[in-house]
Amino acid sequence: MDTIKSLWLKLTLIWTIDNFIRLINAISSLTFLIYIYAMFVAPFIDGKGRWDYVHDVWYSWQALNVGMLAFGSSVIAFNISRYNADKQREREFIAAKAFLPESLSELTNYFKKCTPMLVEAWNRAADKSDLCNTQLLNTLPPLPNSYRAIFSSCISTADKNVGEYLAYILTRLQIHHSRLKSLESDFSDDEGMVQIPTNILSYMYRLAELQALVNKLFGYARSTEEFNDKKITLEQLETGYNVLNIEVEDIDGLWDLTVRLNK
16 A cells, blocks of 8 residues: 555656656657658658659548648647747746845844844743743834745745745744744733743754755856756855854853754
């Protein structure tokens, strides 16, 4: 049963719409090659170049000839339409991509504003004398708004890999904001919850991961680098911490957690 599921998963990954269209075009091309040989080459060979024999063959198979011409016209028209649609999508993506650096800068500013709250929360959670039952001095910044439209436009017009990468950033961003919103509310008289420093360290790591994902996109968004969706490295995470003004050496256990989670 597991083998069948594994094979089915591989087939679903391979059997995309684009691959199906390529298969149809390949079969159509092979069919036309066979048709051309059967209608234009073979009759001259079998009839030894006699025009009356070739004419008789064409006359006998005129229904097939009409059908093949109609089918060929349909295949050509479909591919022209698909080509024009792809070019239109590329133009729309180029237009949307022009605003992507601005959206990435907006997200970076939001990430930086999250740092003071996380650092304060970690310091208080690490302090055993602090009951964490009073509000944090540093509050959670609101999510920016303009990035949504740009990301949505890019995802709908970009290639699959780029679209999935942008969608992943959005997913992680929503999770991050929800966690920090919950963390902020936990520091209050009403909640009085025990805060575990390791949890807050993991929030810092995820924030640095988001920053690293955004950093990797800047070059591509500015059309100075190729798209890179490879796994984030420790060096890129370290750069992320630096951009966020998180002093890793001052936060006990953060780098060890980073190394462990990035394996």
